[in-house]
Amino acid sequence: MKKNVRNPEQTTATIDTSVRDSKVVTQPPQRKTVEPQEVPAQPQKSETLDRDFSVLGKNVNKKDAYEKVIGKTQFAGDMKRPNMLYGGVFRSKIPAGFIDHLDISKAAAIPGVACVLTYKDIPGLNQTGIIIKDEPILVENKIRRIGDAICLVAAETEELVEEALNAIEIEYDEIEAVLTIDRAAEADSPKIHGETNLHQSKHLFCGDVDAAFEQCDVIVEKTYSSGMKSHMFIEPDAGLAEYVNGILTIYVSTQNPHFDRGEVANMLAISHNKVNVIQAATGGGFGGKLDIGVQCHLGLLCYHTGRPIKMVRKREESTMVSSKRHPMTMHYKTGAKKDGTILAMKIHMTGDTGAYASYGPAVITRAVVHATGPYYVPNVDITAEFYYTNNPMSGAFRGFGVPQISIAHEGQMNALARELGMDPIDLRIKNAHRVGTILPTGQELTESVGFVETLEAAREKMNELFNDETYQPSAPNKKRGLGIGCMWYGIGNTGLPNPAGAFVEVLGDCSVNLLVGCADIGQGSTTVMAQICAEELGLNYEDINVTYAHTMVTPEGGATSASRQTFISGKATQNAAYMAKQTLMEVASDYLKVPAERLIFRERKIWDREDPDTKMTYPMLMMEMRRIGKLALGVGSYNPKTTYLSPKDMSGIPFEVYSYATAIVDLEVNVETYETEVKNVISVHDVGTAVNPQMVEAQIEGGVVMGIGFALFEDVILTRGRIKNLNFSDYIIPAAMDAPKIYPLIVESEGEAGPFGAKGVGEPALIPTIPACADAVENAVGIHFGNLPILYIDIAREMNRKR
Amino acid sequence: MQNILVNMTVNGEPISRETAPNRRLLDFLREDLGLTSVKEGCSVGECGACTVILNGKAVTSCLILVGQAIGTEVVTLEGLHGEDELDPLQQAFIDAGAVQCGFCTPGMILAAKALLDENEEPDREQIKRSISGNLCRCTGYEKIIEAIELARDRRLNK
Numbered sequence: 019m020k021k022n023v024r025n026p027e028q029t030t031a032t033i034d035t036s037v038r039d040s041k042v043v044t045q046p047p048q049r050k051t052v053e054p055q056e057v058p059a060q061p062q063k064s065e066t067l068d069r070d071f072s073v074l075g076k077n078v079n080k081k082d083a084y085e086k087v088i089g090k091t092q093f094a095g096d097m098k099r100p101n102m103l104y105g106g107v108f109r110s111k112i113p114a115g116f117i118d119h120l121d122i123s124k125a126a127a128i129p130g131v132a133c134v135l136t137y138k139d140i141p142g143l144n145q146t147g148i149i150i151k152d153e154p155i156l157v158e159n160k161i162r163r164i165g166d167a168i169c170l171v172a173a174e175t176e177e178l179v180e181e182a183l184n185a186i187e188i189e190y191d192e193i194e195a196v197l198t199i200d201r202a203a204e205a206d207s208p209k210i211h212g213e214t215n216l217h218q219s220k221h222l223f224c225g226d227v228d229a230a231f232e233q234c235d236v237i238v239e240k241t242y243s244s245g246m247k248s249h250m251f252i253e254p255d256a257g258l259a260e261y262v263n264g265i266l267t268i269y270v271s272t273q274n275p276h277f278d279r280g281e282v283a284n285m286l287a288i289s290h291n292k293v294n295v296i297q298a299a300t301g302g303g304f305g306g307k308l309d310i311g312v313q314c315h316l317g318l319l320c321y322h323t324g325r326p327i328k329m330v331r332k333r334e335e336s337t338m339v340s341s342k343r344h345p346m347t348m349h350y351k352t353g354a355k356k357d358g359t360i361l362a363m364k365i366h367m368t369g370d371t372g373a374y375a376s377y378g379p380a381v382i383t384r385a386v387v388h389a390t391g392p393y394y395v396p397n398v399d400i401t402a403e404f405y406y407t408n409n410p411m412s413g414a415f416r417g418f419g420v421p422q423i424s425i426a427h428e429g430q431m432n433a434l435a436r437e438l439g440m441d442p443i444d445l446r447i448k449n450a451h452r453v454g455t456i457l458p459t460g461q462e463l464t465e466s467v468g469f470v471e472t473l474e475a476a477r478e479k480m481n482e483l484f485n486d487e488t489y490q491p492s493a494p495n496k497k498r499g500l501g502i503g504c505m506w507y508g509i510g511n512t513g514l515p516n517p518a519g520a521f522v523e524v525l526g527d528c529s530v531n532l533l534v535g536c537a538d539i540g541q542g543s544t545t546v547m548a549q550i551c552a553e554e555l556g557l558n559y560e561d562i563n564v565t566y567a568h569t570m571v572t573p574e575g576g577a578t579s580a581s582r583q584t585f586i587s588g589k590a591t592q593n594a595a596y597m598a599k600q601t602l603m604e605v606a607s608d609y610l611k612v613p614a615e616r617l618i619f620r621e622r623k624i625w626d627r628e629d630p631d632t633k634m635t636y637p638m639l640m641m642e643m644r645r646i647g648k649l650a651l652g653v654g655s656y657n658p659k660t661t662y663l664s665p666k667d668m669s670g671i672p673f674e675v676y677s678y679a680t681a682i683v684d685l686e687v688n689v690e691t692y693e694t695e696v697k698n699v700i701s702v703h704d705v706g707t708a709v710n711p712q713m714v715e716a717q718i719e720g721g722v723v724m725g726i727g728f729a730l731f732e733d734v735i736l737t738r739g740r741i742k743n744l745n746f747s748d749y750i751i752p753a754a755m756d757a758p759k760i761y762p763l764i765v766e767s768e769g770e771a772g773p774f775g776a777k778g779v780g781e782p783a784l785i786p787t788i789p790a791c792a793d794a795v796e797n798a799v800g801i802h803f804g805n806l807p808i809l810y811i812d813i814a815r816e817m818n819r820k821r
Numbered sequence: 822m823q824n825i826l827v828n829m830t831v832n833g834e835p836i837s838r839e840t841a842p843n844r845r846l847l848d849f850l851r852e853d854l855g856l857t858s859v860k861e862g863c864s865v866g867e868c869g870a871c872t873v874i875l876n877g878k879a880v881t882s883c884l885i886l887v888g889q890a891i892g893t894e895v896v897t898l899e900g901l902h903g904e905d906e907l908d909p910l911q912q913a914f915i916d917a918g919a920v921q922c923g924f925c926t927p928g929m930i931l932a933a934k935a936l937l938d939e940n941e942e943p944d945r946e947q948i949k950r951s952i953s954g955n956l957c958r959c960t961g962y963e964k965i966i967e968a969i970e971l972a973r974d975r976r977l978n979k
Contacts, residue, residue, distance in 0.1 A: 079915050086923035087911040087930065089858025089898035096857035252862045252870055252958055253924040301860075301924030302958050333863045540922030540959055712918040716964055720921065723961035746867035746956060754949045757962040 072621050073552040074774055077712035078559045081544045082299075094256035094271050094298035099326035102258075103132050105312075105319050106179035106329070108169035108186045109339070110161045113408040113739030114208065115192040117159055122169055125185040132172040132323050134182060139322060142287030146310045148277060148577075150375035152211055153411075155285055155314045161190070162210055163373035163408055164740050165339040172319045172327055195408040195739050199370050202405040210373065210406040217371045217378050217404040220386045222668035224458045225397030230362035234353030238433045242350065242426040242804040246370075246734035247343035248741075249415055250751050253301020254336035259316040260326035265570065267294045268320075270313055272567075273303040273537050274577040279569045281310050282317040293317070297567035303539040304724075305414030306340045308579055309376050334744040341376045341413025342734060344369040344404070346385070348426040358438055358445045362397040363430075365389050367423065369404040369412070376413030378404050380580075383512045383663070385419030387672045390458060391427030392469050392506035393449040398458040408739045414579055416721075417781045420507055421728060421788050425806055428503045428789030432796070442502050442793075443477050451506065451678070460669040466769025466777065468704030469506065469678035475702045475763050476502070476680040483698065483761075484684065496686045498697075501794025504680045505785040508673030509778040510582040510658045517657035518587040519573030520594040522551060524602070524650035526643075528622060528636045530555065530562045532594075535575020536587035537567040541780055542713040543583045547591045549709050550773045554595035555602075556619025557636065573655070581677065581778030584709060586656050588773035594654030601650050602639060609642050610634060659771070675769060677777045678704040681722070681786035683794040684758075692810040692817065694795065696726050696756070699787060702763040706777035711764060714779055718762035721783025727752045728784070729791035733807050829893050831856070832900025846890045847871045847882040850897060858898035858927040862956075869955030872928030873897050879935035881954070898927040901934065909972040910934055917968035921959035928955045933969045937976060945970070 085091045122134040137144050137156040144158065145151040157168045171182040196202045202215035209215055231237060257270035266286070272278055275295040283293045300307060312329040319327050351364040367385060371378035382404045389400050435442040450470045455463045484500065491498040510516050521533040532551045538544040548562035565571055575587055599619065607614040610633070612626040625633035634642075643650060658674040684698040699722045708714045731750050735742040743749040769775045788806065796802050801816045824839040831854060840853055850856045850873065859882055862870035866884040873882045874896040901908040910930050913919070920926050929952055936943055936951035943951065948969045949962070957965065 077918065080918070080920060082923065083915040083920045086920045086926050087898075087907065087914045088902055089856075089927050091923055092857070093860070093924065095861070096851075250958055251922070251924075252868055252956060253860070253922070254862065299923060301862075302922045304958070330861075333865075540920075542921070712964075716918050716921060716960055719961035719963040720959045721961070724958065745865055746863050747865055751956060751958065753953045753956060754962045754966070755953045757949070757966075760961060760963050 071553055071774070073549050073559050074707065074709050075711065077710060078545065078549060080542050080713070081548060081564060082538065091299045093253055093301055094258050094269050095330040097258045097269060097298070097328065099258070099260055101325055103172045103174065103319070103323060103325050103327040104176045104179050104329070105316060105327050106171045106183050107167050107315060108171065108183050110157065110164060110166040110168055112161060112190050112192050113164050114195040115161050115190045117157065117161065117168065117188065118191040119189040120168070121187040124187065125171065125182040128178065128182050128185060130174040130178045131182045132174070132325070133319065134186070135170040135318060135322060136168070140285055140318060143284045146281050146314060147375055148309065148377060149379045153374040155318070163410060167315065170315050170319055172323055197407060197409060197739060199368055199405040199407060202407050210408065215406045217375060217406050218382050220382055220402045220668060222386050222400040222458055223398060224460070224667065227362045227364050227397045227399040230397035231353045234361050235356040236434065236437050237351060237353045238430055238437055239351040240429060240433060240804055241347065242429055243347045244345060244422040244425055244806050246345045246412070246736065247415060247728060247732050248337055248734050248749055249304045249306030249340065250746065250749060251302030251304060251306055254331045254333050255307065255311040255340065256330040257298070257312040257316050258326065258328040259320035261320065261324065262294070265292060265294050266317060266320060267296065268313055268316055269296050269298040271298055271300045271307055272313070273300070273307045273539055273579060275537055275567045275569050276535055276574045277577065278310065278313045282313055285314050286317060286321055294570040297537045300537065300539040303578065304416045305579060308414045308577055309341050311340065337744040337749070338410070338741055341415070342372070342410050343415035344371060344378070344381050344412040344419060344422065346419065346422040348423060350426045350430050352430045352434060354434055354438070356438070358440050358448045360393055360395050360449045363390055363395050365400040367402045370407050370409055371404045372407055372409045372411040374411045376411050377418065378412060380414065380512060381419040384508070385423045386668065387459060387508065387512060388420045388506060389423050389427065391424070391431065392451045392504055392678055393446070394451060394455050395458060409736060410739070410741060416724065416784050418580065420505065420781070421785050424503065424505050424785050424789050425792060429792065429804060432502070432793045443473050446504060447473055459663065459672055461671045463676070465771065466675050466706050466767045466775065467678065468765045468767030471765045471767065472678050472680040472702040472704050473504070475765060476682050476700050479700045479761055479763060480682050491686055495690045496688050497798040498684070498686045499794045499796070499798030501683045501790040501792065501797055502680065503786040503789030503793060505678070505782060507581060507677045507782045507785065509585045509675050509677060510580050510660070510673055513660055513663040513670055513672040515657050516576050516582065516586065517655050518575045518590045519653070519655040520587065520590040521573060522594040522598045522652035524555065524598050524640070526640050528557060528561055528640055530557060531565065532562055532591065533565045533572045534587050534591060535567060535572045536583045537575065537578040539578055541717060542710065543578065543587065545713065546584050546588060546709045550588050550591050551595045553774065554592050555599055556624065557622055581780040581782060584776050585675065585772045585778050586658060588776055589656035590654045592654065592773040593656060594652040596652065597654060598650040598652030601648055602643070605643055605646065605648060606634065606639050675706070675771050675777050677779060677782045679782045679786045681790040683787060683790035685791065685794045685798065687795060687798045687813060689817065692814040694730050694810070694813070696758040696791065698759050698761070700761045700763065701787060702765060703779055703782055704765040704767050705779045706769055706772055707766055707775040708764050709776050714764055715762040717779045717783040719760045722760050722787045723752050723757050725784050725787025726756065726758070726791060729788045729806055730808055733809070825888055827887055827891055829890055829895055831895045832897060840887055842888055844887045845883055846873070846885040846887050849887040850882060850895070856897045856899050860924055860927060862924065867956070869928045869932065870925055872931050872955060874931050874935050877935065877938065879932040896931065898930060901930065908934070909975045910937070910969070913968040913972035913975065917964050917971050919960060919964040919968035925955055925957045929957065929965055933972070937973060941977065942973065
């Protein structure tokens with residue numbers, strides 16, 4: 019692991035508040051005074067800064083690994099209950115229209131069919147959606163996409179479910195399907211929701227781009243695009259519902275149990291505490307299990323039958339109806355001085371959000387805020403429009419639009435480097451975010467900006483692996499190229515509150531119950547929370563038992579998305595542990611006759627930092643707690659310090675901290691078959707503090723391979739709103755033979771936000787590999803590709819055109 | 822549809838059960854025998870989550886009718902470890918950090934087990950090839966490959 023504890027370079031400072039005035043700004047970013055922020059009862063920082071950790075930074079075994087390797091882990095599909103029913107969904111086969119006639123009587127009359135339900139059976143709200151509730155749980159009349167849910171069936175066996183679904187009779191009144199955003203934008207196109215198909219539009223600006231372009235020596239202008247992608251988590255959506263002591267209990271493969279709870283309760287018009295959502299082991303999510311999947315349908319069937327019921331989607335159904343990555347088109351104009359200083363960017367992007375909003379508002383906002391890339395750009399004008407169509411619903415997918423715009427901002431940097439004849443890494447370092455940089459939103463970066471370090475570490479590793487003499491193609495029919503890509507990524511939801519909580523109890527034997535809302539989808543948040551809790555309390559990792567994502571027991575955790583759980587649930591965990599520790603400190607202070615602030619808690623011992631011989635063991639302290647009748651309890655929460663963004667120019671503080679990364683891709687193109695093969699990838703990530711380096715590496719490696727799939731393989735094929743490639747047989751994700759040698763490197767940067775300075779890596783892991791692949795293909799064959807994925811057929815077409 | 826009698830050895834135990842002839846080996850193991858480590862990810866033999874070892878070879882159990890498996894020896898993940906001790910592959914998957922969501926893990930370990938039982942010293946390319954029918958969306962395969970290398974070395978007492 020590469021450790022990089024650095025002294026952030028401070029920019030010489032004068033206070034400058036004019037950065038957002040409408041004049042051309044050509045000076046380097048200036049520091050401005052930061053208003054004192056509200057600080058809750060905070061854990062002590064002394065141990066944070068010297069990084070002398072006893073549990074953090076250690077590669078402890080993941081909490082869930084043992085059960086998973088012996089095959090005992092229960093995914094929802096593995097669960098069974100006595101007297102259990104099976105559920106299924108009758109779905110629309112057309113992309114747009116109205117239900118003309120629906121007859122469920124034959125299906126309902128089949129012996130062994132418990133019920134067939136329609137929207138009329140919903141007692142409460144028939145609307146769902148994470149941000150805008152525009153999706154019916156069961157269609158009332160209007161169909162907006164292929165796969166819209168119309169009826170539910172519960173039956174004694176899976177075969178009877180199929181029989182009942184086939185016995186439902188429906189006639190449609192089909193209307194024109196809106197299949198492109200160009201058609202969506204036309205005045206006479208059918209409207210999918212309300213009066214307009216414009217889902218959202220955004221405008222972010224600062225400085226004066228037009229005047230700034232006048233001062234530029236070089237201008238690069240290009241259009242980029244990114245196709246629709248499918249998550250292809252290996253476990254299809256699944257869940258089981260039953261009543262437990264009168265509480266509707268739903269075990270489900272999910273990334274956001276607390277959201278699920280509210281949606282199910284609202285649908286049934288019951289209070290939220292009458293629904294208990296327990297996350298079952300979740301076989302991958304990547305954003306695709308953030309929306310409501312089987313939860314409401316299971317809840318409604320269980321409510322009407324009173325019996326346990328299970329739903330497991332077939333792969334094709336799962337792919338058809340879960341959200342997809344937004345297809346986007348991005349037009350970029352970038353202007354710079356001869357020395358490489360970027361002065362201005364003008365950007366316009368459009369996206370297809372499909373039939374329902376899902377996370378569309380988050381994707382457009384995040385894409386706009388990140389559109390300049392991790393570079394200081396003083397004059398910016400960014401406009402964006404997302405449209406509803408009758409295509410599959412686009413939503414959250416690892417990176418929320420940032421992977422798409424990274425293709426463009428990195429494509430521009432590489433084009434600019436070529437235009438200027440500059441080294442692409444030098445060009446990036448010249449313009450890189452640093453502590454003190456002012457963003458286009460007006461936010462000043464005040465800490466934990468390790469971008470330049472990722473660039474330098476990537477260059478060092480690249481020079482170590484490759485040199486001009488040995489860097490040759492492996493065969494005469496191959497061409498080889500190196501490419502670079504970078505990214506920045508704000509941790510947490512964009513300019514919105516998104517708190518998470520934790521409860522801690524230290525028991526008499528020094529073991530700990532930690533309760534967090536945070537859903538662990540395999541990335542390892544449970545392990546991370548345990549490490550943070552143990553570090554703060556001065557106990558061992560093995561002392562911590564974690565109960566998670568169980569809505570009747572654990573506090574709100576928010577979504578496992580936006581790379582937010584280590585940062586936000588982690589900080590909530592640290593705060594909860596610290597509250598319990600405050601009681602322990604008072605008691606230890608009395609017992610040892612040492613001021614509380616001098617006490618060190620570490621590895622099950624407590625001592626006076628000025629006199630290490632004045633000490634006690636943790637079991638002694640817990641005995642003393644019992645003697646005087648005190649409990650070590652803690653409640654913690656954390657909400658990142660952000661502001662809402664201005665509707666006028668999107669100014670504000672969208673995120674409290676940002677992660678940074680640089681990737682170098684080494685690939686070959688076979689000039690006879692036009693196939694690409696990625697051979698080596700260096701991926702360097704500034705994660706603040708690596709709580710568990712092995713798990714950070716695992717995130718990076720998984721992201722690199724998913725990034726290769728994004729750039730070179732994966733594309734959802736649509737015909738009239740229907741996905742043609744629904745299964746792994748024709749939606750090709752990388753297999754082991756496609757995986758390159760990966761060099762994951764970790765940069766640690768200093769910051770006081772987050773638990774012990776930790777940020778997030780889940781989504782950043784994916785992003786930089788994508789533009790780096792595109793750059794490597796360009797360097798190998800000398801052709802620019804702005805539309806991703808770059809399939810062999812694209813390379814064949816362009817190379818033949820060039821010949 | 823008349824039931825058929827299925828005799829086979831599963832995880833070392835002789836099994837004799839009547840079941841429907843249209844059941845796949847996957848359904849028989851999961852539903853009839855309760856061996857839920859065998860996962861269903863795609864139902865078309867592409868993802869490898871349902872991999873089991875049948876007569877020493879790693880196979881996708883979603884593509885095998887139970888009748889085709891009569892008289893065979895089948896091993897699932899439940900049959901890999903003893904009472905107190907994990908198989909070297911299971912331990913290596915923990916130690917190398919090769920487990921994330923865990924849905925591909927049973928099939929991955931069994932594909933690797935079939936490889937190591939046939940070739941006790943495979944190289945990295947042979948390892949990659951042996952798991953190329955098992956898809957993983959979380960790990961990027963690197964730590965899985967490292968885990969198999971680690972288990973290989975431990976089995977050879979390296």
